[in-house]
Amino acid sequence: MSTFDDRENAFESKFAHDAEMQFRAEARRNKLVALWAAGLMGKSEEDSQAYVGQVLAADLEEAGIEDVVRKVAADLAGKASADEVRAKMHEMLTVAKTQLMTEF
Structure with missing residues (x-):
């Protein structure tokens, strides 16, 4: 296998890993927002x-x-606006990523 093939495989693996971690972070964020x-x-x-x-x-x-x-x-029906939910989602994405990084 050539160096080019090795690099290509490494980039593909990194892309797959990054996509999986983003999916996990978004799912964790949604769980935290739901809670x-x-x-x-x-x-x-x-x-x-x-x-x-x-x-x-x-x-x-x-x-x-x-x-x-x-x-x-x-569902919150006036207890929080859509903008507040978006802000909480942004906040919880940071928390979710931090939690995932400590797990791996």
Whole structure:
């Protein structure tokens, strides 16, 4: 195998790893946002975990974060605006990435 092939394989591996880590970070962010929202809604621990599943499922509706923002903002019904949900999602993405880095 040539050096070029080795470099190509290394770049492909890095790309795959980065894509997987981004997916994990976004899923973790959504979980953290769901738990935050569940706390604002006064849900029990069991109901909070069920809500996490609902938010994760909502993320599959379309690309980007707007599907999650719409779901969480609608569920919070005035307890937090869509802009506040977006800000919390941004904040939680940083937390999620930090958590994932400490796990690996």
